[in-house]
Each structure stands twice: as C-alpha cells, then as structure tokens.
Amino acid sequence: MTLKTILLHPDPRLKKTCDPVATIDDEIRQLADDMLETMYDAPGVGLAGPQVGVLKRIFVMDCAKDKLGIPEPMVMVNPEISWVSEEKNVHEEGCLSLPEQYADVTRPKEVRMRWLGLDGQMHEEQFDSLWATCAQHELDHLNGTLFIDHLGPLKRQMITRKLEKWKREKAREAKSSSWV
Numbered sequence: 001m002t003l004k005t006i007l008l009h010p011d012p013r014l015k016k017t018c019d020p021v022a023t024i025d026d027e028i029r030q031l032a033d034d035m036l037e038t039m040y041d042a043p044g045v046g047l048a049g050p051q052v053g054v055l056k057r058i059f060v061m062d063c064a065k066d067k068l069g070i071p072e073p074m075v076m077v078n079p080e081i082s083w084v085s086e087e088k089n090v091h092e093e094g095c096l097s098l099p100e101q102y103a104d105v106t107r108p109k110e111v112r113m114r115w116l117g118l119d120g121q122m123h124e125e126q127f128d129s130l131w132a133t134c135a136q137h138e139l140d141h142l143n144g145t146l147f148i149d150h151l152g153p154l155k156r157q158m159i160t161r162k163l164e165k166w167k168r169e170k171a172r173e174a175k176s177s178s179w180v
C-alpha cells in the first residue's frame with residue numbers, strides 16, 4: 001500500500017467534476033486500499049478521489065473509529081444519493097484539503113446512498129449522524145464542491161486566508177528544521 005499526497009485548496013483539481021468508474025478492477029482495488037491507508041494516516045474519517053489527484057467517482061470513509069476502536073472501512077464507487085430527510089442537521093466539518101479549518105455546515109440529517117462496491121455489486125444503505133455528514137461531504141468532492149462552498153462569501157474568504165497563513169507557517173517550519 002502507498003500513502004498518497006493530499007491536495008490542498010485551491011488546487012484546481014479539487015474543483016473538477018469526476019468521471020464515473022467504468023469497471024471494478026485491480027487498479028480501483030489498489031486505489032481504494034491506498035486511499036484508506038492515506039485517510040487513516042492523516043487522520044481523517046473520509047477521503048475522495050480528487051483529494052489524491054484521481055478525478056474518478058470513488059470515496060472511502062470510516063466514521064466508526066472512535067467508538068470501540070474497531071474499524072468499519074467503506075468504499076463507495078459511483079455513489080448517488082437516493083433519498084434525503086427533510087430534517088436538517090448542523091455539523092462542524094473539516095477537510096483534509098483545508099487542514100485545521102472548521103465550520104458549521106447545514107445538510108440533510110439522514111441520507112440514503114446507492115453505490116457500487118468493490119465486490120462489483122450495487123449497495124444501498126441509510127446513514128445518519130457523522131456518517132451522513134461525511135457521505136455528503138465526500139460526494140460533494142466528486143462534484144468539485146468543498147465544504148466552504150456551503151458558507152457565505154466572508155466566511156469562505158476568511159478560511160481561505162487562514163489556510164494560506166497555515167501553509168506559510170508550515171513552509172517556515174520545514175525550512176527551519178532543515179537547518180539542523
């Protein structure tokens with residue numbers, strides 16, 4: 001398995017609409033393995049193809065990590081939302097492509113997802129709480145949408161500026177640690 005580099009906002013690849021996956025083959029199975037390893041290493045609870053530079057409709061998620069410590073990795077290929085609840089939920093969201101930036105986002109509280117699994121079969125399941133938030137956040141990535149696109153322009157600009165500052169600090173830290 002290989003750790004992939006996670007692209008940071010405003011990389012233009014994060015704004016693209018991704019292509020459907022034509023077949024489940026060894027390349028897709030390898031990609032899913034690499035994405036799960038990259039997500040757990042980050043650490044995060046989700047990761048979508050475009051975040052690792054792959055403009056295909058695939059994401060991974062595992063929102064079960066902090067319950068009993070038993071992992072519940074999920075891989076969704078060509079995912080679609082088949083139903084959303086009328087009831088909405090506000091959840092604080094983060095994004096591995098916008099490290100250390102968080103904001104409250106309002107989305108449907110529950111969603112029903114349909115997707116192609118690595119077993120080549122269609123699956124359908126209903127999600128709530130963090131699973132529902134994460135599935136919608138990841139599906140957004142496949143359509144070139146980031147969580148900051150759900151915010152007003154001022155909040156979005158503030159987060160984008162804070163991220164630029166974070167990048168400058170990281171670059172400065174990397175430079176000073178290379179001196180010793």
Ligand code: K1U
Pocket residue numbers: 043044045046047048092093094095096097133134137138141
């Ligand atoms: O898509 C991504 O960038 C991953 C993102 C998913 C997400 C988190 C929270 C709400 C909606 C979607 C993350 O995983 S951000 C990191 C994070 O939330 C986390 C990190 C360590 C432990 C638990 C959560």
Ligand code: ZN
Pocket residue numbers: 094095096097137141
């Ligand atoms: Zn994200």
